[in-house]
Every structure is written in C-alpha cells, then in structure tokens.
Amino acid sequence: MPEIIIPVSVRQKIRDFSLQSLMYLAVLLVSAVFVWLLADLVQGGMAHLSWAFLTESPRDAGRAGGIASILVSTLLILLIALIAAVPLAWATAVLLAEFVPIDSRFGRIVRFSLYVLAGVPSIVFGLFGNAFFSIYLGLGFSILSGGLTLACMLLPILTSTAEAGMRAVPDAYRLSAAALGMTRTAALIHLIFPAATPALAAGLLIGIGRALAETAALLFTSGYVDRMPGSLLDSGRALALHIFDLSMNVPGGDMPAYAAALVLVSLLLGINSLAMMFAHGLQRRRILT
Amino acid sequence: MNGNHDAFTLGPLETGPACCVPHPLIQVRNLSLQYDGKTALDTITLDIYQGCITALIGPSGCGKTSFLSTINRLTDLIPRCNVTGQILIGGQDIHHPNCDVQTLRRRIGMVFQKPVPFPLSIRRNLSLPLNEHGVTRKDEVAAIIEQVLYDVGLWDEVHDRLDASALSLSGGQQQRLCIARALALNPEILLMDEPCSALDPMASGVVEDLICRLQGRYTIVIVTHNLAQARRIANYAAFFWVRERAGQLVEFGRSQQIFESPRHELTAAYVNGSRG
Numbered sequence: 001m002p003e004i005i006i007p008v009s010v011r012q013k014i015r016d017f018s019l020q021s022l023m024y025l026a027v028l029l030v031s032a033v034f035v036w037l038l039a040d041l042v043q044g045g046m047a048h049l050s051w052a053f054l055t056e057s058p059r060d061a062g063r064a065g066g067i068a069s070i071l072v073s074t075l076l077i078l079l080i081a082l083i084a085a086v087p088l089a090w091a092t093a094v095l096l097a098e099f100v101p102i103d104s105r106f107g108r109i110v111r112f113s114l115y116v117l118a119g120v121p122s123i124v125f126g127l128f129g130n131a132f133f134s135i136y137l138g139l140g141f142s143i144l145s146g147g148l149t150l151a152c153m154l155l156p157i158l159t160s161t162a163e164a165g166m167r168a169v170p171d172a173y174r175l176s177a178a179a180l181g182m183t184r185t186a187a188l189i190h191l192i193f194p195a196a197t198p199a200l201a202a203g204l205l206i207g208i209g210r211a212l213a214e215t216a217a218l219l220f221t222s223g224y225v226d227r228m229p230g231s232l233l234d235s236g237r238a239l240a241l242h243i244f245d246l247s248m249n250v251p252g253g254d255m256p257a258y259a260a261a262l263v264l265v266s267l268l269l270g271i272n273s274l275a276m277m278f279a280h281g282l283q284r285r286r287i288l289t
Numbered sequence: 290m291n292g293n294h295d296a297f298t299l300g301p302l303e304t305g306p307a308c309c310v311p312h313p314l315i316q317v318r319n320l321s322l323q324y325d326g327k328t329a330l331d332t333i334t335l336d337i338y339q340g341c342i343t344a345l346i347g348p349s350g351c352g353k354t355s356f357l358s359t360i361n362r363l364t365d366l367i368p369r370c371n372v373t374g375q376i377l378i379g380g381q382d383i384h385h386p387n388c389d390v391q392t393l394r395r396r397i398g399m400v401f402q403k404p405v406p407f408p409l410s411i412r413r414n415l416s417l418p419l420n421e422h423g424v425t426r427k428d429e430v431a432a433i434i435e436q437v438l439y440d441v442g443l444w445d446e447v448h449d450r451l452d453a454s455a456l457s458l459s460g461g462q463q464q465r466l467c468i469a470r471a472l473a474l475n476p477e478i479l480l481m482d483e484p485c486s487a488l489d490p491m492a493s494g495v496v497e498d499l500i501c502r503l504q505g506r507y508t509i510v511i512v513t514h515n516l517a518q519a520r521r522i523a524n525y526a527a528f529f530w531v532r533e534r535a536g537q538l539v540e541f542g543r544s545q546q547i548f549e550s551p552r553h554e555l556t557a558a559y560v561n562g563s564r565g
Contacts, residue, residue, distance in 0.1 A: 101368045176405040176467075178366055180418040180474065181394035190417055191407055 038265070045262035048255045054263070058226045061250045062242060067260055069228035073143060073236025076229065077222055078211050080147025081154055085207070088151075089158030090200070096159070097166035098188060111160075118156035123216040125153050130220035141235040146222025150214055154207040161206065165199020166192055194283060201279030205272050212268055215240040239264045314339035314508050315360060315478065320374035322355055322364065329355050331535040332374070335527060342500070342509045344519035344544065347529030347559070352536020353512040356529070357480045360510065361397040362390050378478070395422055398471025398507075402483040404463035406455035411447055414455045414466060415473050422474060437469040441499055461492025465499060472503075479503065481511040485518065497522060516560060520548050528556045 056066035092110065100107040129149025139145040169192050177187035193200075215238070223235030224245060237245075243260050246253035313336035322330040330352040337343050345353040355364070362383060364370050376383045383393055407414050415434045424430055434451070438444040443465050447458070455466055464484060471479060481500070485493035501522050503509060513519050519526055526547040528540045540547060540556045551557040 170405075172401065172403065172405040173407060175363065175366070176399075176401065176407070177418075179361060179363055179394055179399035179401075180421075180470065181391040182418060182421045183391060186421045195408060 041258065041262045041265060044255075044258035045260075048259035049262060053256075053259055057228055058242075058256075061253070062226065062246050062256050063250060063252050067239065067242065067256075067263065069226055070237050070239050070242045070260070071263070073222070073229050074212065074239040076143045076232065076236060077147045077150060077218065077238055078208065080144060080232065081150035081211050082204075082207070084148055084151035085154040085158055086204070089155050089203075090162050092155075092159045093162035093166060094188065097163045098184065098192070102167075114156040114159055117152075118160070121216075122153060122214060125149055126217035126220040128152070129217060134221055139233065141221065141223030141225075142233045143222050143229055143236045144232045146218045146236070146238070147232075149217050149221045150211050153214065153217060154211060157210065158203050158207050161203025162196065162200050165196035165203070168199065169195045197279050197283045201275055205275050208271055208275070209268055212264060212271075213240055214238070215244050239267075311336075311338040311341070313337065314379060315510075316375075316377040316380075318375040318377070320356075320359060320372070320376060322352070322359060322373075323371045324367070325369045326371075328535040330359075331532075331537050333536075333538045335538060335541055337508060337510055338525060339508050340505045341524040342504050342511060342522055343525040343527060344523035345510065345512045345527050345529060346514075346516060346519050346547075347536075347539075348531060349514075350534075350536075351529040351531040353529050354482050355536065357399075357482055357510060357512055360478070360480055361394050361399055363394075363399070365390065391422075395474050396476050397478045397480060398468075398474060398476035399480040400464070400468050400471055400482065400484045403487045404460060404467050406458065406463045406466050408454070408456055410452045411455045411458070411466065412451040415470055418470060419473055433473050437472045440472055440503075441465040441469040442495070443469060459492065461488050461495055464488060464492070464496055468496070468499065468503075472507075476507065478508045478510070481509065483512050483514060486514060516548075516562075520544060528553070528559060530555050530559075 053066040054071070055068050057069045058067060059065035096107055096110060100110075126149065129145060129152070133139045133145035133148050134141060137145075139148075173191050173195070174184075174187055177191060178184075182190075218238045218241055222238060224237045224241055225235035226237045226242065227234075229236040239260060243257050243264065246257035246260065315337035317333055317335045317337070320330060320333040321328060333356060345356065347353055358364050359372055360376060360378075360383075364372055372384070378393075378396070381388065407417065409417065412434060415437065416430050419425075419430050419433060424433070435444065435448075438447065443462060446462060447453075455463065458466060464487075468479075468484070484500070485496050488496060497518060500509065500511065504522075504524075511519075511523070523544040526542065526544040527538055528547060528551075529536050530539045531537070540551060540553045542552075546552075547556060548560050551560060
C-alpha cells in the first residue's frame with residue numbers, strides 16, 4: 001500500500017494551527033473564569049448594592065445596614081501596611097540591586113529569607129502578628145497591629161518586584177552615569193528609579209491586591225469588631241473578613257456578602273487602574289520612551 | 290600607501306593648537322589589572338600625549354577596553370577587580386586617597402561602544418550631568434548645551450526638538466549626543482571605546498570626522514578595531530596583544546611608524562592583516 005506523504009509545509013501549517021488554537025483556547029478559558037466570577041458577583045450583589053450600603057454601618061451582624069465602618073477599617077489597614085512596608089521593601093531592593101553583587105553571600109541570604117517569607121501561609125503570619133504586635137508590643141486587636149502584620153506579608157513581593165525592576169535597567173546607564181562623574185545616588189534618583197517605575201507600580205498593585213484580599217492574618221490581629229474605628233488602636237474588621245463572616249457565620253447574610261464582595265472587587269479594579277495611570281503619568285513625565 | 294598622511298598634519302577641520310611638542314598628560318606606570326585574581330592587563334607602561342589622538346589597537350580580549358576604564362577608574366565599579374601600578378594625570382596620581390573620583394571623571398569624558406543616551410529628553414541628557422556638577426544657572430546650562438551640540442554638529446538637526454526623547458534620534462545622532470554630553474562637562478581627556486563600531490558606515494564617517502575635529506582641544510584615547518580608521522585619525526598608536534590570556538603592550542609609537550615600519554614582528558603581522 002502506497003504511503004501517503006504529507007509535505008513538510010502542510011505538516012508545519014497543521015502544527016502551527018493546532019498550537020495557535022490551543023493558545024486561544026487557554027486565553028478563552030482564563031478570561032471565561034474572570035468573566036464568570038464577575039458576572040456571578042454582579043448578578044448576586046447588584047440588587048443589594050446601594051448608596052446606603054456604602055455609607056451606613058452594619059447592623060444585626062451585617063444582615064442589615066451597610067459596610068461603611070468596614071470600608072474605613074480596610075483602607076486604614078491597607079494604608080498602614082503600605083506606609084510600613086513600601087519604604088523598607090524598596091530600600092532593601094535598592095541595596096540588593098545596586099550595592100550588593102548578585103552572587104554575594106549576603107544578597108543570597110536576604111533573597112532566600114524573602115522567598116521563605118513569601119511562602120509562609122497567611123494564617124502563620126496571623127499567629128505571629130498576634131503574638132508579636134498584639135501581645136508582645138501590646139497593640140492588642142487593632143488596626144495598627146493588623147496593618148503591621150500585613151506589612152510583613154507584603155515585604156517579599158514588594159522587594160522582589162522592585163529588585164527585579166531595577167536589575168532590568170541596563171548597566172550601561174549606570175556606567176555612563178558614573179563615567180560622567182555622577183554619584184550612585186544621582187543615578188538612582190534620576191535614571192534607575194524612573195526607569196523601574198513600571199516594575200515598582202506592578203509590585204505595589206500585587207501587594208495591594210494581597211492586602212485587600214487578606215483574611216486569615218487579620219483575624220488574629222485587627223480583629224472583627226464591625227464598629228466605626230475611633231483610632232488606629234481600635235479593632236476594625238476588614239472587608240474580606242466581613243465577607244467570610246457573613247457567608248459562613250451569619251444565616252441570611254448571603255446578599256450583603258455578595259454586595260460586599262462586589263465592592264471589594266471594584267475597589268481592587270479601581271485602585272489598580274488608578275495606580276497604573278499614576279505610574280504611567282509619572283514615567284511619561286520623568287522619562288521619555 | 291597613504292604617503293601624504295603625516296601623523297602630525299591636522300585635518301582641515303582642526304580647531305585647537307597643533308600637536309607638535311609631545312607633552313605626556315597621562316603617564317601609565319607598571320599598570321596591571323586582575324579580574325577575580327586572573328591577570329587581564331600585565332604591567333603596562335605608556336605615555337599619552339596631550340592634545341593628540343592615541344589609538345589602542347589589537348585583537349579582541351587583549352585588554353584595550355579594560356585599560357581605557359582604568360584611566361577614569363570605572364574599574365572601581367567592577368567587583369573583584371584589582372588594579373595595581375600608577376596612573377598619573379597631569380602629574381597627579383589618580384589612585385591617591387585625595388583624588389576625588391567624581392572630579393576625576395568630570396575631567397575625563399568617556400564614550401562607549403554602543404551609544405547610551407539616557408531615556409530622557411535631548412536637553413535633559415545634557416543638563417543632568419551639568420546639574421549634578423553644580424552648574425545650575427539656566428542661561429549657563431542653555432549656553433553650554435547649544436555650544437556642545439554645535440560642536441558635535443547636532444545643533445542644526447535637533448535645535449527645534451530639544452525636548453524630544455533622546456531615544457528618537459538615529460544611532461549616529463545618539464552617539465554624537467553622547468559625545469556632546471561628555472564635552473558638556475568640559476573635560477581634558479576623552480576616552481572612546483570603539484565609538485563607531487555600532488554605527489552604519491555613513492554615521493561612522495560623521496563621528497570619525499567629529500573625532501578628528503576634537504583633536505588638539507582634547508586628549509583622546511580611542512579603542513578601535515578598524516585599523517584603517519586608526520591609521521586615518523591617530524597620532525599615536527599602542528598595539529596590545531594577548532599572551533596567556535593577559536593583555537600586554539607590545540609596541541607604542543607614532544601611528545605612522547606603527548603602521549608603516551613596525552619594530553615588532555607581531556605588530557607587523559597584525560597591521561598587515563596576517564595575524565589577529
């Protein structure tokens with residue numbers, strides 16, 4: 001029986017086509033998951049969502065009223081986490097990327113610790129935060145101790161993204177700047193930081209996402225009091241924790257839980273687009289590509 | 290060949306004083322350099338004359354670029370790089386603890402193989418190093434920018450778009466901008482590491498003409514793989530060769546002598562194209 005010979009070009013075309021189809025399928029699946037999730041949230045939460053829901057404090061364990069106090073607590077926790085984590089993380093990143101040789105023992109130890117830290121489950125951070133910030137430092141169940149615990153969680157992601165961003169800036173800039181008699185600090189401020197802005201912004205966004213989504217670590221540190229916080233030393237319930245509580249512990253809390261989840265996701269999208277726009281604008285102003 | 294090319298006849302574009310009385314501006318004495326304990330440059334002793342163009346020639350890996358970066362102490366930035374020996378510039382030891390490296394590098398401009406415009410506007414590329422060295426008066430900065438852009442022949446091409454990105458310039462324009470950036474700091478010495486090799490022949494020719502024009506006003510040390518170019522532009526030539534992975538200076542002399550009557554057989558073989 002004569003063998004059917006498929007010409008190479010046809011075979012390659014088939015291979016190309018199947019590979020491309022697979023890729024499109026993957027993209028479709030990924031987008032479908034996102035769209036499905038969003039659609040589910042909108043369908044479930046839209047009815048319950050209103051201006052009152054955003055501006056009233058929760059009543060009857062969250063079955064009635066809104067999430068105003070929860071939103072305030074969430075944003076305060078996020079703010080504290082960022083204020084504490086960002087300077088530390090970026091300073092570490094500058095040290096690792098600019099001043100320590102990539103293969104040095106010191107750099108390896110710091111990087112390894114950060115990897116380990118990144119892999120620690122959030123419940124463990126919660127226990128640590130409870131033991132250290134709440135009990136040892138005496139901050140109790142408070143927004144401050146929750147924020148600081150989150151800051152510890154954010155350190156690895158903020159540091160590694162910033163370090164990678166700065167390392168991606170071509171060495172030629174550093175050499176040229178040095179050859180022009182510019183100090184390292186000047187090169188850092190005028191060339192390296194601006195060029196690394198997209199990476200810094202991306203790290204910040206991932207960090208904010210993590211912080212907003214965090215539940216377990218906050219359970220033991222900022223607590224779950226749903227009143228409007230009077231100070232940073234008050235306990236405050238984060239949005240993610242509120243959703244968890246409503247859907248798990250409060251019978252009849254499904255509708256507000258849906259609405260709160262919708263708010264959380266919108267908040268995330270909103271902050272993301274704002275930060276993107278800000279970073280883009282900053283880079284356009286400082287650096288022309 | 291090239292009989293009318295006398296190393297000491299400056300081209301028609303020359304602006305500075307003639308280069309007739311060799312006065313050593315850079316004196317290199319027993320300079321050695323190790324990367325990670327491995328010798329890359331082996332006891333180089335060499336004088337570089339003021340106002341002249343000195344070409345460093347030789348095969349790849351013979352330490353020409355390393356030699357160049359010892360002069361402005363850019364080697365300080367390389368981890369585990371060890372420099373021994375002496376470099377005197379105008380009689381002053383550049384490794385002396387009193388020598389401020391920022392000031393030293395201001396006196397010594399450097400141009401790299403690939404043009405490295407900063408991702409900033411054309412104007413900012415030139416004003417940033419000036420600002421860093423304390424030149425902040427706006428009119429002064431603007432005057433220097435105009436002057437150096439004029440010197441490198443870019444003024445007519447870019448004066449109406451100084452705020453455009455430097456990355457929007459062509460390769461040759463970018464390299465001339467980098468030369469202008471180095472000139473803006475008013476250096477005495479220019480180090481050039483194959484400044485034409487990443488450019489197309491037209492742009493390369495423009496940059497080469499520019500280098501000739503800078504002769505006399507600046508002391509230029511240029512690394513080049515292009516022997517014809519070295520022959521055209523250099524007053525002096527230093528021929529490096531690599532022995533047991535360490536770069537050595539084989540022969541130094543007037544460029545005419547190096548190219549037409551080399552004393553060393555390796556030099557002869559290299560300039561004739563039979564070795565390297």
